[in-house]
Amino acid sequence: MKLWQKLYVVLIIPILLILNIAIYLLFGITYKENIAAEKKQAVGDFGMIIDQIYGEMQQSQLNDKDVKNIIQKYTNYYKQQKIELGLWQGEKKKKIYYSDKAHFNTKKNSIKNNKVIKCYIDGHTRLMVFKLQKCQKKTFYFGYEKTLYNLDSMWKNIRIYYAIGSLVISIIMALFMIVVLQKCIKPVENLNETVKKMAGGELETRTDIKGSDELAVLGKNINIMAETIENNMKQIMDEAERKQWFIDNLAHEMKTPVTGICGFVEYMERAKISDEEKMECLGFIGHEAKRLQNMSYELLDLAVIRHSDIKKQNISMNKFTDELKKWQEKRFAEKNIKAEWEIKADRLFGDELLLEMLIRNIFENAFRATDEGGKISTYVYENEKNTVFEITDTGCGMEPEELEKIKEPFYRVDKSRSRKQGGTGLGVSLCQKIVEKHEGSMEYRSKKGVGTTVTVKIPL
Amino acid sequence: MAGILIVEDDTTINEMVARNLKMVGHKCTQVYDGKEGLEMIENGDFDLVLLDVMLPGMSGFEIMEKTKDVPVIFVTAKGELNDKLHGLSIGAEDYIVKPFEILELIARINVVLRRAKKNDDVFKISDIEVNLDRHDVFKNGERVQLAPQEYELLEVLILNRNMAMSREKLLELAWGWDYMGDTKTVDVHIRKLRKKLGLEKEICTINKLGYRLETD
Numbered sequence: 001m002k003l004w005q006k007l008y009v010v011l012i013i014p015i016l017l018i019l020n021i022a023i024y025l026l027f028g029i030t031y032k033e034n035i036a037a038e039k040k041q042a043v044g045d046f047g048m049i050i051d052q053i054y055g056e057m058q059q060s061q062l063n064d065k066d067v068k069n070i071i072q073k074y075t076n077y078y079k080q081q082k083i084e085l086g087l088w089q090g091e092k093k094k095k096i097y098y099s100d101k102a103h104f105n106t107k108k109n110s111i112k113n114n115k116v117i118k119c120y121i122d123g124h125t126r127l128m129v130f131k132l133q134k135c136q137k138k139t140f141y142f143g144y145e146k147t148l149y150n151l152d153s154m155w156k157n158i159r160i161y162y163a164i165g166s167l168v169i170s171i172i173m174a175l176f177m178i179v180v181l182q183k184c185i186k187p188v189e190n191l192n193e194t195v196k197k198m199a200g201g202e203l204e205t206r207t208d209i210k211g212s213d214e215l216a217v218l219g220k221n222i223n224i225m226a227e228t229i230e231n232n233m234k235q236i237m238d239e240a241e242r243k244q245w246f247i248d249n250l251a252h253e254m255k256t257p258v259t260g261i262c263g264f265v266e267y268m269e270r271a272k273i274s275d276e277e278k279m280e281c282l283g284f285i286g287h288e289a290k291r292l293q294n295m296s297y298e299l300l301d302l303a304v305i306r307h308s309d310i311k312k313q314n315i316s317m318n319k320f321t322d323e324l325k326k327w328q329e330k331r332f333a334e335k336n337i338k339a340e341w342e343i344k345a346d347r348l349f350g351d352e353l354l355l356e357m358l359i360r361n362i363f364e365n366a367f368r369a370t371d372e373g374g375k376i377s378t379y380v381y382e383n384e385k386n387t388v389f390e391i392t393d394t395g396c397g398m399e400p401e402e403l404e405k406i407k408e409p410f411y412r413v414d415k416s417r418s419r420k421q422g423g424t425g426l427g428v429s430l431c432q433k434i435v436e437k438h439e440g441s442m443e444y445r446s447k448k449g450v451g452t453t454v455t456v457k458i459p460l
Numbered sequence: 461m462a463g464i465l466i467v468e469d470d471t472t473i474n475e476m477v478a479r480n481l482k483m484v485g486h487k488c489t490q491v492y493d494g495k496e497g498l499e500m501i502e503n504g505d506f507d508l509v510l511l512d513v514m515l516p517g518m519s520g521f522e523i524m525e526k527t528k529d530v531p532v533i534f535v536t537a538k539g540e541l542n543d544k545l546h547g548l549s550i551g552a553e554d555y556i557v558k559p560f561e562i563l564e565l566i567a568r569i570n571v572v573l574r575r576a577k578k579n580d581d582v583f584k585i586s587d588i589e590v591n592l593d594r595h596d597v598f599k600n601g602e603r604v605q606l607a608p609q610e611y612e613l614l615e616v617l618i619l620n621r622n623m624a625m626s627r628e629k630l631l632e633l634a635w636g637w638d639y640m641g642d643t644k645t646v647d648v649h650i651r652k653l654r655k656k657l658g659l660e661k662e663i664c665t666i667n668k669l670g671y672r673l674e675t676d
Contacts, residue, residue, distance in 0.1 A: 252537050255537045255558050255559055256470055256472075256473065256537060256558065257472070258559055259473060259476075259537075259558045259559035259560070260470070260472035260473050260476060262559060263473070263476040263477075263480070263559075263562055264472070264476050266561075266562055267476060267479060267480055267483075267562065269624065269669060270623045270624035270625070270666075270669065270672070271479070271480070271483045271622055271623055271624070272483070272622050272672065272674055273483075277479075281479075284471075284472045284475060284476070287472065288472050414516070
């Protein structure tokens with residue numbers, strides 16, 4: 001059952017009940033008041049009538065005939081007013097006179113002095129009062145019966161009106177409540193629709209419930225939630241895309257050396273070739289195998305760095321730079337490249353091995369980009385926050401578009417040249433990861449044909 | 461034998477393809493750069509071009525759009541359906557994805573050459589002459605009668621000369637996969653060919669690998 005229906009049933013039944021009971025009680029009270037008024041009136045009237053009759057009886061002989069005449073006279077007179085009178089004499093209440101239309105018989109036993117009783121006889125409401133009156137030493141009982149024809153017909157009508165009115169009001173209430181409840185519940189349906197859409201994947205949908213009640217607040221909160229989910233989803237999808245791209249690239253990068261190796265192996269097996277040529281083939285195989293080796297090492301490094309927490313400690317700047325200088329000596333000699341150093345810092349805080357790998361990688365890239373006789377200079381200094389390494393080469397430099405992409409894994413500016421030198425395109429990626437782990441930064445500035453400067457900042 | 465231009469920037473792959481093709485009798489020219497490749501195509505006269513897609517200077521697809529006459533086979537690591545469709549739609553004869561089996565490359569090259577009628581019709585070895593177009597075999601000028609199966613085997617040996625091939629491979633290439641026989645049939649037919657054509661020395665048995673037709 002729907003919410004508004006539940007609410008409806010729970011509300012409408014008590015409401016209608018209460019409404020009807022209230023009306024009923026109200027009418028009941030009014031009726032009682034009416035009767036009370038009539039009773040009072042009756043007593044008053046009766047008193048007055050008795051006074052008159054008594055006055056006359058005082059004057060008379062009080063024999064049966066006279067008394068009867070008197071009472072008959074009054075009875076006939078008050079008949080028009082729908083009042084019946086009755087008279088009894090003596091303790092035994094011997095009937096003197098009352099008309100056939102009166103119903104004193106039925107109530108004679110419950111005669112109480114001066115107390116009005118209400119009864120319902122023969123289809124009408126009647127009031128009866130009795131009074132004891134002594135006259136000339138004789139005991140008389142007077143009876144008064146008023147039939148409330150007007151009251152009866154009035155209330156008969158009222159009851160009909162009440163029934164109709166009650167029914168009409170109930171129906172109106174019922175319909176009204178349906179409309180009101182549905183209107184109130186509508187925002188909930190609205191929200192429901194929206195959330196359903198969101199669940200179906202349309203995360204851009206938003207609710208627009210106006211107002212400031214709880215439902216509107218709920219609506220706003222749902223919007224905020226959707227926003228958060230949308231952003232998170234985007235992040236996750238971006239991340240997944242990046243990972244997929246990485247894997248695709250990796251697969252691609254591996255295909256080529258593998259093709260080479262397998263191809264040459266097959267060739268060596270099948271073809272009729274000389275020993276000399278076999279040695280040549282082995283050379284090619286070895287070169288490609290080395291490439292795969294480099295790639296696997298660098299991937300391993302990347303994986304390790306990505307997943308492990310680094311241990312930072314104070315590093316001796318002298319020892320650090322000495323190691324690097326040693327490496328430079330060996331490597332740079334191959335192309336006759338000059339290395340320059342300017343060291344104005346003594347503090348370095350981080351993981352020694354990783355930082356060495358970082359700087360070495362930068363040197364390697366600089367080396368590969370620089371021609372015979374070029375220069376690679378390193379300037380190390382400190383400011384309040386960081387140790388800064390500035391490495392400048394006189395190599396071939398890069399265009400702005402190329403500069404943007406170098407941090408992407410496997411990106412190489414000059415593919416064939418890089419491949420010849422055993423490059424995999426992962427070097428800068430690796431450096432970036434190391435820098436991130438140290439919460440530092442790495443920036444590249446380059447001019448085509450002039451050279452490149454890499455600035456690495458490692459927090460102290 | 462055909463004149464083939466190999467445009468591939470990876471030295472190893474370039475060498476590997478060149479050596480294999482030379483072994484089966486083609487003449488190879490090697491370039492490592494897109495621009496150079498285009499120049500070669502425009503100025504030279506090649507029967508077939510093996511073109512890599514991802515080249516420095518100019519991409520293989522770009523080069524393709526500028527050359528219309530020469531048959532081109534794309535040889536590349538870009539294996540997505542889109543790439544294949546694109547390559548074929550701009551006029552390449554075939555599209556091979558790395559890594560590939562060299563024998564497959566050789567076979568596809570032969571198909572393209574045959575289609576473009578650029579392959580040699582006649583093959584000569586010792587005193588045997590084979591007309592690959594008409595499937596005629598002559599020894600010392602006199603026609604030799606070969607059963608269809610024998611001829612098919614001979615043709616495979618010729619097209620893949622100097623390359624050792626396993627019995628299974630020979631069976632597959634000569635008679636197709638659904639041939640209901642076993643590899644012993646290959647041995648039988650080889651023996652027949654040797655006898656009928658007097659090529660005992662040329663059709664060599666290579667230990668553990670199979671058979672090889674050797675030319676100098």
